[in-house]
Amino acid sequence: MKKLIIEKIDSLPPLPKSVLELEEFRRMSNKEPLDLLKIIEKDPLIITTVLRVANSAMFGFVSEVETPSRAISLLGVNFTISIALGSVIQNLVHSNLSAYGVGTDDFMFSSNLASNLVNTWVSKISFDLKEDLLLPAFLQETGKFVIAEVLNDNGQAEDFLEQLEVNKNISSVERDFLGYSCARITANIFKHWNLSHNLIFSIGFVEDLEHCPKDYIRKAQILEIIKILCDLRNPLSDQNVQRALNKATEYNIDVEPLLQAIDSIKFKLENDF
């Protein structure tokens, strides 16, 4: 199984340059809108998504937002980066997630939910932490595409799904079938793509705090809580909210801001549909 996973990771296409450029740009202390514009303008998919979001009714911009520069002006640099990253990953992940009993839309919902949690909850813990965790939270389930493919190739997808129906803890089922959780596999994918240490370590040691380097423990704890809440199959379910709150208490993290963030995101979701 290990060999198969490594082969799958090695055969992955290179990460689009725009992701690396966006991440590099996001971490700059002085973010020049012109530099962001230059990154976005190279990628038609990003342009389309940014314009689609900017023109959505919720922002209420009466005249049409027809250029990326206008979108950056009106939405601001940080908002535009989040949308741009979302569109890149959406394009990357077109594999079959049937082993998990979900589709790509569920995956995107879960990834966007993770970003929302970082913005609303982690920003209250610390601004730096929010900056560090925005991308890891958004990307931490990428490994599920490799897992799903390996399970399909091995003819184990149905058994895996059956087990998920019984055991609601996705990570533990992943470990039972593959010997590794999604976190470890995602970290290896990012290693393959030569992404930053912050990304690899923060994600790789989620649910493995025992081996986690000291500097990354807090990040891995927070990502684990986000992972529970953004469960691909049952995002924000009562059971997962309770699990997340229990984890926060166990890790000595103030529960109140977390609860507030969950409530406000739920409220918005309920009012949108």
Place this chain on the structure above:
Amino acid sequence: MENNICIENLYLTINKQFEDLIVANKQTESNLLDIIKSLNFSTTLTIFQENNYNFDEISNLFRFYEDELKSSFSEDKTAFESKFKCYILLIKTFTQLCIYFATNKEKRVYINRVLQILKESKNMLKFFIPLKEKEITVINNLIGEQLYYFSHIQYIHTKDKELDYLFEEYYLNLEKQLHGYELSLSTNFGDKELTNKNIEYMVFINNSSFLLLKMIYKLDYYNPKINFFDNDKFKKILFLFHKISLSNKNTISQTILEFEKVLIKEFHNSASYLKKYKNHDMIEEKVELLRLNTDEYKQLIDIILSLKK
């Protein structure tokens, strides 16, 4: 936060203090910080300490307001309305603080950061709360104003930058002003009954002509041999300005001197209009900005001051 009557009363009191400051032209840093402190409610956030701004705490203050607005939106509409007014007042106070920063060489670098926090918060609010059209209109007008009132202030560093890149940077700033003005115009300037549309256009054209005058003089200071008209990126700026300038819409300047004359004329006319109808001295305000970099803008300062005579 306290109960509804208290919040409304608090808003009325602080808003009165804010308006008094504006009328008396006493928007000093410490007065504005006092207003912000009063709008902190019971939070323990310290946004200013030992002459330093803590931008994390400024972000947290806005997160606090967003949370308060989210919870009262679903639970108590009266409280939401009062808190929304406090939120808008907080944005206006930070905007005034940015105006103060603009005239301080050390602090003007804060402007961009504060404005990004304000813009992020306004969009977060629209993202998380199904606001009414009226509230979206108010917020969008503030986003627009922020763009056409401030995009000329940012100091553009020329060191290690290619000329093409610099022209693109100025073009983007000119576009920002236009995007902002068009957004505010589309909201009928926040549906404020007393807003004079001509005044807002004059503010916009005054700031955009000033931005481009700064560009010409700054680039010329560092490289007097620049042939502006040989550069396509510059031509984009030229065409865009002629497009937005109501009195020069149908002509295109053929030389840099001609273009400069157009800019000075637009700047002068709009400044005179604003002096007459708003009693606002744009010439003095702009000269104060230029004096932060006297070397680069010495000639431009003289030209602008000569307009006063």
